[in-house]
Amino acid sequence: MTTAPTRPPGKAERIASAAPSRLGAFLRLRELPVTVALIALVIITTVVNPLFLSPQGVKDLLLNATIVIILAVGQALVIITRNVDLSVGSILGLVAFGTGTLFATVPGIPIVVVFLAGMLLGALLGAINGLLVTVAKVPALVITLGTLYIYRGLNNAWAGGTQYFAGDRPDAFGSLSVDTVLGFPLITLIAVVVVVIVAVYLAGTRPGRDLYAIGSDPDAAKLFGIPVSRRVFLAFLTNGVLAGLAGVLYASRFNSVGATTGSGLELAVVAAAVVGGVAIFGGSGSVVGAAMGALLLTTITSALTALRVDKFWQEAIVGVLILSAIIIDRIASVRSARKLRISEARNV
Amino acid sequence: MTMEFIRNHTRKGASARRLASVTAVVAAVALLAGCASDTGTNTGTDSGAGGGTDGDLSITFIPKQLNNPYTDVVLGGGEAGAEEAGFAATEVVGPLEASASSQVSFINAETQAGTSVIVIAANDPDAVGPALEEARAAGAKIVAFDSDTNPKYRDVFISQVVAKDVALIQVELIAEQIGGSGEIAILSATANATNQNEWIKFMEEELAANPAYKDITLVAKVYGDDDDTKSFQEAQGLMQAYPNLKGIISPTTVGIAATARYLSTSEYKGKVALTGLGLPNEMRPFVKDETVTAFALWDPAQLGYVAAFAGKALADGDMTGAEGDTFEAGELGEREVGADGIVIVGPPTVFDAANIDEYDF
Numbered sequence: 001m002t003t004a005p006t007r008p009p010g011k012a013e014r015i016a017s018a019a020p021s022r023l024g025a026f027l028r029l030r031e032l033p034v035t036v037a038l039i040a041l042v043i044i045t046t047v048v049n050p051l052f053l054s055p056q057g058v059k060d061l062l063l064n065a066t067i068v069i070i071l072a073v074g075q076a077l078v079i080i081t082r083n084v085d086l087s088v089g090s091i092l093g094l095v096a097f098g099t100g101t102l103f104a105t106v107p108g109i110p111i112v113v114v115f116l117a118g119m120l121l122g123a124l125l126g127a128i129n130g131l132l133v134t135v136a137k138v139p140a141l142v143i144t145l146g147t148l149y150i151y152r153g154l155n156n157a158w159a160g161g162t163q164y165f166a167g168d169r170p171d172a173f174g175s176l177s178v179d180t181v182l183g184f185p186l187i188t189l190i191a192v193v194v195v196v197i198v199a200v201y202l203a204g205t206r207p208g209r210d211l212y213a214i215g216s217d218p219d220a221a222k223l224f225g226i227p228v229s230r231r232v233f234l235a236f237l238t239n240g241v242l243a244g245l246a247g248v249l250y251a252s253r254f255n256s257v258g259a260t261t262g263s264g265l266e267l268a269v270v271a272a273a274v275v276g277g278v279a280i281f282g283g284s285g286s287v288v289g290a291a292m293g294a295l296l297l298t299t300i301t302s303a304l305t306a307l308r309v310d311k312f313w314q315e316a317i318v319g320v321l322i323l324s325a326i327i328i329d330r331i332a333s334v335r336s337a338r339k340l341r342i343s344e345a346r347n348v
Numbered sequence: 349m350t351m352e353f354i355r356n357h358t359r360k361g362a363s364a365r366r367l368a369s370v371t372a373v374v375a376a377v378a379l380l381a382g383c384a385s386d387t388g389t390n391t392g393t394d395s396g397a398g399g400g401t402d403g404d405l406s407i408t409f410i411p412k413q414l415n416n417p418y419t420d421v422v423l424g425g426g427e428a429g430a431e432e433a434g435f436a437a438t439e440v441v442g443p444l445e446a447s448a449s450s451q452v453s454f455i456n457a458e459t460q461a462g463t464s465v466i467v468i469a470a471n472d473p474d475a476v477g478p479a480l481e482e483a484r485a486a487g488a489k490i491v492a493f494d495s496d497t498n499p500k501y502r503d504v505f506i507s508q509v510v511a512k513d514v515a516l517i518q519v520e521l522i523a524e525q526i527g528g529s530g531e532i533a534i535l536s537a538t539a540n541a542t543n544q545n546e547w548i549k550f551m552e553e554e555l556a557a558n559p560a561y562k563d564i565t566l567v568a569k570v571y572g573d574d575d576d577t578k579s580f581q582e583a584q585g586l587m588q589a590y591p592n593l594k595g596i597i598s599p600t601t602v603g604i605a606a607t608a609r610y611l612s613t614s615e616y617k618g619k620v621a622l623t624g625l626g627l628p629n630e631m632r633p634f635v636k637d638e639t640v641t642a643f644a645l646w647d648p649a650q651l652g653y654v655a656a657f658a659g660k661a662l663a664d665g666d667m668t669g670a671e672g673d674t675f676e677a678g679e680l681g682e683r684e685v686g687a688d689g690i691v692i693v694g695p696p697t698v699f700d701a702a703n704i705d706e707y708d709f
Contacts, residue, residue: 064584156414161417163417256576260575261576305582
């Protein structure tokens, strides 16, 4: 399809590749399409329904996105290494129910302890995923599809018909998702901190860059001496910790936690990462993009309701976004492949 | 033959690998089949005993969804009722997700096991039809409860209350709470739930017909799919889409709790009224913090209890489910089958700050 014969570079192309302008670099940012879409969506919705950006409206938008943002950041880490974790919804469910159980059975337990316990349980479940993927050498898609059902099954067996409600938890815990600082709900600030830490780690540290190398070409990464298994394991472990954190926050935000909490969430999370410019075959993308993707997808739901659009259209629109993201990604990679070919031809 | 095909069309290494994976799959299937035939024999013996004498009847409850707190209360009543009514074996099976087709395989399994009475809360009135017809052909009596199937597929339907009464009491409560005028919305469960849609239809008729409600406008019906997160966001969306909204009716326990949680944590608390059908245990904090003043429900345990006795009367041949038939429902006394084979359990109860602490379910 793209096997056009290599031809000598045209004048315009030579100039473009010789002097990559700052504007060009900006336009090639993977996060750009999702950001533009988000801004356009917010502007259009606000023009039609000014209530959309009322203080309560903004607070709701941020709260809705918070949990998916944290999950999307973890998922981006895993996808960048050319893997995927489909069990995050089940991990979130187990941790959320665990959180409810802790508060209900250990009266007066400090909130910090609950956070730590939730993240520890998440880490354990993530580590199981990571071990299975790196030791068994079976595609993560299959492994985590299995653990999706195993974790959900454990949750069903553990919870049965029991549910814990907001009333069972201390007010201070619930108010984490009610109180705001400068208009930002507290749990959203936690999500922002997560995004910043992981973004810096990915962009600025050796192990962080290794994840991209692994995702681009696992075999080359191994030859280069990168401890592939260890890094991939770390990505799954981190994702588990973040899913655990999201589970604790879920219990803070929503009324009930039980056997079905978080089911079906995994697809929304993968969609958020992909829409945010994380290539599903690994090797490129950023957690900032994934977070923007999460914000965009949750904002669409609210926008369509605020615009009184039938909610049955919402899923179709999400699908269109995913396809657009993949097509944009494909065009970009074909272009850069061609450019590489051209510059290599010149260097000979 | 498949092996031949693979060997002919792949290279040697690949075919060996393929062979290995085929063997693995076969082994897995054999294992599964082993488990299945085990359970098959077990239920087989059960049903053999069950079919043998009149005294050894078996009853199986198929709720909309397992692990749903409301359903658990209903089933608790059902199990107690089944024991009192004298069933030899009581089972509860069902899907973990409330979807239209998910109950069919469970009905089929009960048919094969020769269960005498199947008590079902239909996720979809027609999707379960063919499977129920097969079960009846095999001799099972079908009791629908909570959410009806198409009447031609069951013997009787045990209704919590008169559907119209449930609808009317919710309209009455919301009218009272918003002072008789303004915009209201309905936050329901799934868009194709039989009971929800019947109540909504009665609510709409009442709002249109009763002059006392002439100043109340129903501006929206939204669906939270009995999912906490979705219901929560639908409640949020309603507030934004309809800034003049004065009240919400949520005739589903998940919806009303999620909406209450949203209202109680937002600036709309105390400004937008909320009523509907809720579980006292789940709604208690919201009644105490004045997000909700009053809501309604029936005693869910009685529903399962009466369903079990109806099943017994049908299986014993004491009644056929025709209009005018009567049966004894244990400590609740005699119940009569009404038009369309519907049996009514009792009137709805209204819960408010004054009485909510008297209930524990």
